[in-house]
Amino acid sequence: MSHKSFVWICLLPLAAVTAAFFVLPMARLLVTGAEGPRGLAEYLAILAEPRYRATLLNTVLLAAANTIATLIVATIAGLFLQRHRFPGRAVLVAILTFPLAFPGVVIGFMIILLAGRQGLIGDVSSRLVGDKIVFAYSIYGLFLGYLYFSIPRVILTIMAAAQKLDPSLEEAARSLGAGSWAVLRDVVLPALAPALVASGAIAFATAMGAFGTAFTLATNIDVLPMLIYTEFTLAGNLATSAALSVGLGVMTWLILALARSFTGNSVAAAG
Template identity: 60%
Template sequence: MTQRSRTLFLFAMPALVVFLAFFCLPMARLIAVSLTGQDGASVYWIVLTSPRYLHSLMVTVLLSASVTLVTLAIAGVAGTFLQRHTVPGKAILVAMLTFPLAFPGVVIGFMVIMLGGRNGLLATIGDALAGERWTFAYGLAGLFVGYLYFSIPRVILTVMAAVEKLDASLEEAARSLGAGPWRVVRDVMLPALMPAMLSSGAICFATSMGAFGTAFTLATQLDVLPLTIYNEFTNYANFGMAAALSIVLGVVTWALLTVARWFSGDAVAATA
C-alpha cells in the first residue's frame, strides 16, 4: 500500500466506522429479526398482501407526497421572493421561518393541538362564532399541518441558496426576446431550480415518511407506518413484523431518494 493510499484510508476510516455501526449493523439486525420472527420469510408477503399493512403504507406514502408537493409550492415561491427582494427585517423573517428546525416532533404535535385541538384556538373561535368547536388536530389534516410546518424550513433554505446562484442574464435575455413573466418562470427559472427542488423535495418526502414524534403526539385517528411499526413492536410484541415494516419503509424511502438523485443529476447536466 502506497503512502497516498494509507492516508486516504486513514481519512476514510471514521466515515467507514460510522457507516458500519449506524447503518450496516442495524440493517443486518433488522433483516435477521424479520426473517426469524413468527412468520419467517413470509412476513414480507404478508406486508404486501395484508389490507391493514398496505393501507398504512399507502396512507403514509400519499401523505408524504402531498406534504412534499405543497411544501415545494410554498417554499419555492417564498424562497424566491425573499432572495430576490429587499424586505424590511428580512434576516429576522428568515430566522422565524426556519425556527421550526429547532423543535422536535413532539413539540410540533403539541403546537398543532394548540391550534386545532379540542381546546385549541380554532375550537375557541368556532365555539364563539358558530356554537361548535372546530378541530382538525387528531386526524390526517393535523398530521399534514404538522409535517408541513417542519418541512417548509428545510426546503426554503435550499431554494434561497439556489435562487442566489441563478444567472440573471438568462432571465433578462428571455424578457428581451418577448417572454412574459410566467414564461420566464416556466422556461428559465424552474429548469434551473429543478435540481434543488428535487433534492429538497426528496428529503422532505423521506422525513415525512419516517416522522414519528408528531404522529405519536396526535395519534388518535391515525394509521401511518411509523405508528404501525410502534404498535407491532410495543403492543403486540410482533418483532418480526415490526422489523419487516421498518425494512419496507426504508426501501420505499431509499428508492425515492435514488430516483430523485438520478433526475436531479440529469437536470444538472441539462442546465449546465
C-alpha cells in the same frame, strides 16, 4: 509504510463504527424480519396484508401531498424572499426557518395548540359559527405538522438556488416577449429544478418516517412509523415491525435514489 496502506489504516475507525452501528443492526433487522412465524413471507405482508397495505398507501399519499404542498409554498416564499429587500426581512427569514430547531414532539404540541380541543382554531370557530373545529388529532393535523416541518428546509434550498440564478436570463426571456408566467415556466422553474427535486426528496423522506409529531398528536393515526411502533410495543410482534421497518427504509431510499439520479441528469443538462 506506503501511502496507500496509511490511508487504509486511517479509514479503520470509520469501518469499525460503520460496522458496529450501521451494518450489524441493519443485518440483525433483516434477519429478525424473517424470523417470525411466516418466515420470509413477513416481508411480503407489507403489501399483502390489507391493513398494512392501506397504511403504506396512506403514508405515501401523505408524504407526497406534503411534498407537493411544501414545494409550492416554499418556492413562492423562497423566490419572494430572495428578490425583495424590505425592513424585517431578516427577522422573517429567521422566523420561517425557526422550526428547524424543534423536534417533532414540539411541532406536534404546537399543532394541538392550534387545532386541538383547546386550540385557537376551535376557539375562534366556536365563537363565529358555534361549531368547534378540531383536526389536530387526525391525518390533517399531521399534514399540517409535516408542512411546518418541511417548509423551512425547502425555503432555504430554494433561496440558495434562486440567488445563483442569472437575472439577465429572465431579462432575456422578457425581451423576447415572455410575460411573468412564461418566464416562470421556461426560465425560473427549469433552473430551480435540481433544487426542487433535491429538497422535495428530503421533504418526502422526512414525512415518510417522522414519528414524534404523529405520536404526539394521536396513537391511532394510520401511518407506517406509528404502525411499526404499535406492532412492536403493543402487539410485541418483533418480526412484523422489523419487516415493516425494512419496507419503510427501502421505500424511502428508492424514492431518494430516484430523485438523486434525476437531479444528477438535470444538473448536467443545466451545465
